[in-house]
Amino acid sequence: MGAVITKFFEYGQAEIDYLGSMDPVLGAAMARMGKVERIIIPDLFTALIYAIVGQLISVKAVRTIWTRMQARFGEITPQQLAIHTADEIQGCGMTMKKAVCIHDISNLVAQDDFKLEELYGLSDQEVIQRLMKLKGIGKWTAEMMLINCMERPDVVSWGDIAIRRGMMKLYGLDTLNKEQFEQYRLRYSPLGSVASIYLWEISFQ
Structure with a gap:
């Protein structure tokens, strides 16, 4: 990781x-x-990007892409990913659709238009609803966030x-x-x- x-x-x-x-x-x-x-990955933003990368691909493939992303962008932060294009993100080995989602979400978080930390105060159902408003986040990805990041019981x-x-x-x-x-x-x-x-x-x- x-x-x-x-x-x-x-x-x-x-x-x-x-x-x-x-x-x-x-x-x-x-x-x-x-x-x-x-x-689990306790950081909400990192966990969310990891979850998007991981949609419909094997754990091994996720790790390969993740390693490339870290090599290319350094720390995986909203600010870092927002300044790179979707093309550059896609170049790490994921689909263009995922790259666009990651770029869009990074921008929203970097500009404070989506406040991830507000999720901590919400019920499981509310977290799922809030996350599903983001492009590229379905119910499964939101549920994985609840377990693999927020440790909801x-x-x-x-x-x-x-x-x-x-x-x-x-x-x-x-x-x-x-x-x-x-x-x-x-x-x-x-x-x-x-x-x-x-x-x-x-x-x-």
């Missing part, structure tokens, strides 16, 4: 015990796997294919509809984010 400040999503035995008591199948998987660490994203795949593997399902998903999500609440961390891991096993 280069110079980006990262940390682990904070949770401990109390959260693991609670989820295990609510869902013994998940509990057994968690006991088998031990503590799963999830790296109760996020399980229907829009995340790996989460759905993890759920299907965990419960031995061939298909998963929205209704079933919601039942599991409510079972994990108010600690859905920790369940998500394990479901991601299960999906890649």
